[in-house]
Amino acid sequence: MTMSYLELTFFLSCLLIQLVPFTVAQYFPKEECISDRGDYTDNSTYQTDLNSLLTSFSNTQVKYGFYNFSVGEVNGIGLCRGDLTPDTCRSCINNSSQDIRRLCPNYKEAVLYYDQCTLRYSNRSIFGTVDTSDSYALQNTQNVSDIDLFTQQRDDLLLDLREKAASGGLLKKYATGEAVADFITIYALVQCTPDLEDQECSDCVADLSKSYSDFLKYKQGGRVMAPSCNFRFETYRFYDTLPDAPPPSPANSSPPPNDATAGDGKSNRTRTVVIIVAATVVSVILISCVCICIFLRMGKPKDKDETEDEILEVESLQFNLGSIRNATDNFSDSNKLGQGGFGAVYKGTLSNGQDIAVKRLSKGSGQGELEFKNEVLLVAKLQHRNLARLLGFCLEGIERLLIYEFVPNASLDHFLFDPIKCSQLYWERRYKIIVGIARGLLYLHEDSRLRIIHRDLKASNILLDEEMNPKISDFGMARLFSLDQTQGDTKRIVGTYGYMAPEYAIRGNFSVKSDVYSFGVLVLEIVSGQKNTSFGDEENMEGLISFAWRSWREGSASNLIDPSMNSGSRSGIMRCIHIGLLCVQENVADRPTMASIVLMLSSYSLTLPLPSQPGFFMHSSTNPETPLLQGSDSGVINASNNVSARVSVNETSITELRPR
Structure with missing residues (x-):
């Protein structure tokens, strides 16, 4: 009988010992292998740098539990829970350094969560940057x-x-x-x-x-x-x-054992068995409940009213229609700033004296409401100094309004292509604008919680604040872009002549490199002060990209520089022309990413590759500020390729939702 009791106790104890840690250990380590940063190959430089970085983590002991190292292209951060001893912290980081390579093989970016520490590495800058994605x-x-x-x-x-x-x-x-x-x-x-x-x-x-x-x-x-x-x-x-830290107060200390728990040996043994059995049963029930909850959450269908529910999440941004009518003088023509692809833009002044810009969706727009909801949900989550900032929205009756910060200096094209105002854009200011646009695009492509492909980047969509800082606008009409995609295809081509990448305009293929092409065109316009399809005089008209490439080949790229710029670094200007030509290369794979472009602009010690022939699709006979025709039944024909594509101005961005 004694042996049976001991065997039972031993069995239940072992089962409890196995179950209780399982409820914790089953959740760690938890890896987040981030695919959109690309992969590295075995025996590559990146793998060597990563191994060196992780070895440094393992061999280093820090007092305050924070590791941040860089080796070559790889940046890494390790963080231990604040109460760990240096030895315990180092042990956790060491285990993470080994497991992250095993769990995320060949990924250029990954995050690994342990119960007591977190380890991450990436080929982008992660130091001093808030990142709540991949949580x-x-x-x-x-x-x-x-x-x-x-x-x-x-x-x-x-x-x-x-x-x-x-x-x-x-x-x-x-x-x-x-x-x-x-x-x-x-x-x-x-x-x-x-x-x-x-x-x-x-x-x-x-x-x-x-x-x-x-x-x-x-x-x-x-x-x-x-x-x-x-x-x-x-x-x-x-x-x-x-x-x-001060010791815990007596009130929060564990209570002393109750005298009632004392008794003879048999009663204690019986009570022990009961406790073990009860704990085991509770553990099994808890695990079962967790599994059921996870299953139900995974299997739960999306609510058909999901979009409306998401709108409610940003109620704090909602404006009253009456206050907007008062601010814009009932949308008077005198306050009208311009006409966009889906409605007019008005200047307004709120009762507190704050100036605003109001986008009013066209009432006859078939996709107006969808565009409105997408832009609100998208833009409200995006915050960057080089993006136009959404202050709020209004959704009452048939009115769909978006309220933005007012940018006093209008858009870049008002200065760049004006024979008088262009003199205000001296080289240092133009360079600042180029860098700001690049950083804004990098945020949209890689650093925001949503991946966005603008698809209509142009001078008129670059706003300038009072200090002439650029702010990218009109990136809100979003379409979902799945996590594992780096590009896509569409029959609904949108954008503006002269700025669109050839593969997008001809075949409908879009990617982040489509925006890179548009950025290259914009850089060449900023350097030259000329519209992309009207470079030269009336007798010798040719496209800006064509002229820039021919001048580069002939060694006379300085002819591209705006004569109104009387000063500025000639080498800096030529470097920007070089970068612009790299961006407009015909081969999509040859174009640099925005991360590389930002690095090229900030580091003059970086040697630039030679550009290859750009893609020539748009010609000088087309007005560069003419957007593609409205309506899904319209078509545009490329004379050189005889390719017809359906067009629309109602979708301007591609968005990627990252899991939280």
Whole structure:
């Protein structure tokens, strides 16, 4: 009988020991292998640099748990939980360095989450940059009883810790704390990579908290991890108190054993078996519930009203129609700034004196409402100094309005192609505009949480603020662009003559390289001060790209420079012409990415490759500011190839949604 009891106890103990760690270990490590950054080949320079970087991580011990190294093209960041000892941190980073190569083989960018540390590497700049994409969230399966009280106390605690962590300084941005809700103690932790600014850290955590609020609702515990920040809360202490922190109060200490638990040996043994059996059953039930929840979440169909629900998420941006009518003097013609592809743009002044620009969708537009919803959801999430900033929207009755910041200096074409105003664009200012456009495009292509292909980049879509900083506009009419795509095909060609890449205008093939081509045309226009299809005098008219290529081949590229520029770095101007020609190459694969272009513009020590022949599709007889014909039944014919393509001006961007 004794042997049977011991065997039973041993069996249940072993089962419990196996089950409890499984509920934690099954979630880690969690890899995020990012495919849109490309792959590296075995024995390549990138692989050598990556191996050197990860070896440096493994062989280095840091006091404050933050690693940031670069080797060649590869940048890496490692972050340990703030309460770990240096030895424990190094052990976690060492394990991550080995596992990330195994779990994400040949990926140029990856993130690996462990319970106690995070490791990431990339071929793009990741230092001092907020990144909440590729995040990972877990929830405690237990619900709280008093939801409102618990949620309020939890949110207040996380807000307090968010500010404490953000102000942590350059060595560590980490904070822990506790709060009591209905006799339940909530323990929480907030941490950011210390290379972020204080406000960036606070915004990073706030963004994660907002994104996963529904996922963590009702739960006694949860955690969200992102490359730049993370937070966690539980009803038990899951972190160690730092040496310089005050000891926990007696009220929060574990209570002493109850005298009632004392008794004879047989009673204790019986109670032990009951506890083990109960714990085992609870563990099995919890695991089953988690599996069922995951299955149901994966199988849940999309709500047919999903678009309307998403609009509600940005209610804080909604303006009253009456206030917009007052601001624009009831959309008077005197306040009309221009006419876009899907409606007019008006200047307005709010009651607080703030100037705004209002886009009013055409009432007769068949796709107006869809365009409106897409642009609101898209642009509201995009923040960059070189993008036009959305202030809000209005959706009342038949009115669909978008409210943007007002940019006083209008668009680039008003200065660049004006014989008098062009003198204000001296070379340093033009170079600043080129670099700003490049950085804005890089953000759209690679650094935002959404991948966007503009498809209609041109001088009139570059706004200039009071300091002549460029802001890219009209990138909001979005179409979904799936994660594993680097390009796509469409029968609905949109854009403007002279700026469109040949493969897009002829065959409907689009990619980020389509925008690169448009950027190259724009660079050549900025350098020359001439429209792309009207370069030269009336007797010797030819396309700007054709003239630039011929001049480059003949060694007379300086003929391309705008004569109104009396000063400026001649080598810098010639380098921009060189970059422009690289962007308009006919072979799509030969064109550089925007990341490479930004590097070319910022590093004069970088040797540029020789450009190959550009694509010649648009000719001088076409007005460069004429957009493609409206309506899906219209067609445009390429005289040289006799190719017909359906056209529309109602779709201007391609968007990629990254998982959160």
